[in-house]
Amino acid sequence: MLYALKIATRYLTANKAQTALLVTGVAVGVFIFIFMSALIGGLAEFILSRTVGDLSHITIEAETEDPALLISPEGHVLVVAERGRTRTATLAEAATWLPLIQAVSGVRAVSPQIAGAGFLTRGAQVAQVSVTGMEPGRESAILDLDGYMVEGKVRLGSGLVVVGRALADDLNLSLGQTLRLQSSNGVTAALTLSGIFKTGNGAMDNARAFVSLSTARTLFAMPQGVTKIEIKLNDLNAADETALRIRALTGLDAVPWTEGAEQLMEALDAQAQTGYFLKTFALITIVIGVASALLLSTYRRRPEIGIMRAMGAGRGFVIFVFVAQGALIGLMGGVMGAALGYLALLPFPSRDAFRPGTLPMDITQGSYGLAITLTVIGAILASILPARSAARVDPVTAIGQ
Amino acid sequence: MSTLLQVRDLVKTYGTGEAATRVLRGLTLDLEAGEMAALLGPSGSGKSTLLTILGTLMKPTTGSYVMLGQDMIAADDAALTNFRNLHIGFVFQFHNLLPDFTALENVIFPTAVREGRETPAARTRGRDLLVRMGLADRIDFPTAKLSGGQKQRVAVARALMNGPELVLADEPTGNLDRASAIQVMELIGQINREEGTTFLISTHDEKIASLCRRQVVVGDGVVTG
Ligand SMILES: Nc1ncnc2c1ncn2[C@@H]1O[C@H](COP(=O)(O)OP(=O)(O)OP(=O)(O)O)[C@@H](O)[C@H]1O
Ligand SMILES: [Mg+2]
Numbered sequence: 303m304l305y306a307l308k309i310a311t312r313y314l315t316a317n318k319a320q321t322a323l324l325v326t327g328v329a330v331g332v333f334i335f336i337f338m339s340a341l342i343g344g345l346a347e348f349i350l351s352r353t354v355g356d357l358s359h360i361t362i363e364a365e366t367e368d369p370a371l372l373i374s375p376e377g378h379v380l381v382v383a384e385r386g387r388t389r390t391a392t393l394a395e396a397a398t399w400l401p402l403i404q405a406v407s408g409v410r411a412v413s414p415q416i417a418g419a420g421f422l423t424r425g426a427q428v429a430q431v432s433v434t435g436m437e438p439g440r441e442s443a444i445l446d447l448d449g450y451m452v453e454g455k456v457r458l459g460s461g462l463v464v465v466g467r468a469l470a471d472d473l474n475l476s477l478g479q480t481l482r483l484q485s486s487n488g489v490t491a492a493l494t495l496s497g498i499f500k501t502g503n504g505a506m507d508n509a510r511a512f513v514s515l516s517t518a519r520t521l522f523a524m525p526q527g528v529t530k531i532e533i534k535l536n537d538l539n540a541a542d543e544t545a546l547r548i549r550a551l552t553g554l555d556a557v558p559w560t561e562g563a564e565q566l567m568e569a570l571d572a573q574a575q576t577g578y579f580l581k582t583f584a585l586i587t588i589v590i591g592v593a594s595a596l597l598l599s600t601y602r603r604r605p606e607i608g609i610m611r612a613m614g615a616g617r618g619f620v621i622f623v624f625v626a627q628g629a630l631i632g633l634m635g636g637v638m639g640a641a642l643g644y645l646a647l648l649p650f651p652s653r654d655a656f657r658p659g660t661l662p663m664d665i666t667q668g669s670y671g672l673a674i675t676l677t678v679i680g681a682i683l684a685s686i687l688p689a690r691s692a693a694r695v696d697p698v699t700a701i702g703q
Numbered sequence: 704m705s706t707l708l709q710v711r712d713l714v715k716t717y718g719t720g721e722a723a724t725r726v727l728r729g730l731t732l733d734l735e736a737g738e739m740a741a742l743l744g745p746s747g748s749g750k751s752t753l754l755t756i757l758g759t760l761m762k763p764t765t766g767s768y769v770m771l772g773q774d775m776i777a778a779d780d781a782a783l784t785n786f787r788n789l790h791i792g793f794v795f796q797f798h799n800l801l802p803d804f805t806a807l808e809n810v811i812f813p814t815a816v817r818e819g820r821e822t823p824a825a826r827t828r829g830r831d832l833l834v835r836m837g838l839a840d841r842i843d844f845p846t847a848k849l850s851g852g853q854k855q856r857v858a859v860a861r862a863l864m865n866g867p868e869l870v871l872a873d874e875p876t877g878n879l880d881r882a883s884a885i886q887v888m889e890l891i892g893q894i895n896r897e898e899g900t901t902f903l904i905s906t907h908d909e910k911i912a913s914l915c916r917r918q919v920v921v922g923d924g925v926v927t928g
Contacts, residue, residue: 606802
């Protein structure tokens with residue numbers, strides 16, 4: 303078949319302009335394919351990082367225990383709940399789970415937290431806040447707090463608190479001032495404002511206060527355990543499987559971010575479908591282009607095909623000559639289109655530096671190999687019809703004496 | 704001399720019904736190994752049709768054809784393709800060479816297609832044949848740049864490449880000038896004498912036909928002389 307390949311190559315080089323045009327056409331199709339892949343992939347990445355990027359990818363929350371009901375034999379409820387239990391459930395053995403979870407592959411960071419509610423007061427002003435206690439050093443594990451700091455430092459230590467810009471403005475706070483934080487447990491602590499952040503998210507900037515885990519322990523009277531564990535993954539798309547693995551490993555109720563994000567997932571799905579549709583369209587265009595060009599070529603070369611058949615070339619040989627042409631065109635067009643696609647994507651900002659206002663093209667999601675493979679397969683399929691028609695050429699009429 | 708091929712009662716009808724044309728009407732012919740025969744007859748008498756059938760490129764409507772002891776009527780396409788490659792060479796009037804290939808590449812085609820690649824041995828034989836055809840200085844020429852007579856000599860070299868027993872030539876000198884035509888015929892005659900290859904050459908030219916030792920005349924779909 304080496305010889306058939308030689309003939310195929312010669313046919314392609316004999317008509318350089320036509321071949322170049324055909325290959326360029328294929329390359330344009332591949333280019334569109336790659337551009338769409340990078341755009342759809344990048345867009346999904348962009349949307350996800352905007353919506354989910356600052357969220358915990360997998361969250362383990364203590365299961366809230368129903369308050370024990372003490373029921374008298376007559377059916378009267380005697381006691382409804384214990385005050386301490388309704389407020390928060392705890393993950394008492396969190397400390398033992400943490401290293402285990404940290405070791406799960408794909409886990410980038412684990413952040414044990416104690417969350418609760420409280421009132422922040424300064425002078426006569428009071429604001430309701432949700433308080434999150436985090437381990438010092440892991441402040442930016444989930445939410446990139448460090449990146450959002452506008453004043454001061456994120457570093458949480460005992461006696462320090464970090465609040466959002468809007469809250470700070472409401473209470474007229476400035477760095478270094480002392481505030482009082484009263485927890486829902488009734489514990490009050492005097493804290494020094496050590497940093498102000500601005501995320502752009504209203505609820506976050508308005509009503510969140512971050513303290514150290516040890517401060518939170520005091521505030522919420524929780525000498526050990528945490529109320530939730532937030533987990534950040536390297537790949538947020540792996541949340542479902544990783545959550546399952548953590549669940550199997552620890553028996554804890556690990557919930558991936560995708561739960562409760564069905565609408566977002568649907569939207570992304572629809573977007574991906576659009577991408578598939580356009581890519582399929584590009585491939586179909588390639589197939590039609592290659593098929594028609596080769597069909598024309600078989601027609602033009604009918605006398606030669608007749609001569610080859612008369613000289614003892616079998617039908618299989620003729621088929622191979624034309625299928626090889628298709629494959630070569632697909633390969634050349636595929637590689638050229640992939641290279642052009644890559645070059646065209648180079649100027650776009652990388653996925654970590656997407657800025658609003660630019661197309662969030664992701665050069666790493668160009669599916670170059672897939673594009674080339676599908677193009678070669680498509681071109682081979684496209685060449686089958688012309689190849690078969692070439693193999694059926696009747697030498698007698700083709701030579702046409 | 705041994706018999707190379709035998710055809711008996713060949714009938715060939717083109718088309719069906721009203722449009723049916725009966726071209727061969729029970730033609731019978733034997734060719735001995737080593738013969739050099741001219742095929743004569745008026746235009747439309749069926750010379751090309753006969754050569755096409757003998758070349759196994761087309762089957763007759765009825766009749767028998769045996770070559771080298773093998774039944775050419777019963778054989779399937781793959782078997783005939785293989786048989787042609789080994790035992791039959793062709794020279795046509797038009798559309799003879801592959802235009803995008805050199806003279807040498809054209810000549811060695813029958814061997815290369817058989818072996819799946821162009822071997823050095825095939826190249827050597829191809830060169831020798833081209834030299835014999837007086838084309839030593841045109842071996843690596845693109846065929847598009849050859850003259851009509853040179854093209855036909857390349858075609859003869861290619862027809863001989865696999866050392867076939869039979870070479871069928873349909874008006875090989877039809878569009879050559881007298882001098883080129885005679886040159887091609889002399890080369891054919893030389894091969895015929897030296898290698899014993901059988902030639903059947905259709906022509907309208909009495910002068911060309913007279914260069915052959917036997918004349919087969921077709922008329923009314925049968926051999927008349
Ligand atoms: N494919 C075909 N379909 C119908 N009729 C055909 C076909 N091929 C040939 N014929 C007819 O058969 C007859 C014989 O044709 P053929 O080409 O064999 O004659 P020929 O002797 O070679 O003529 P020439 O000397 O002009 O080459 C002609 O009348 C021709 O019109
Ligand atoms: Mg004829």
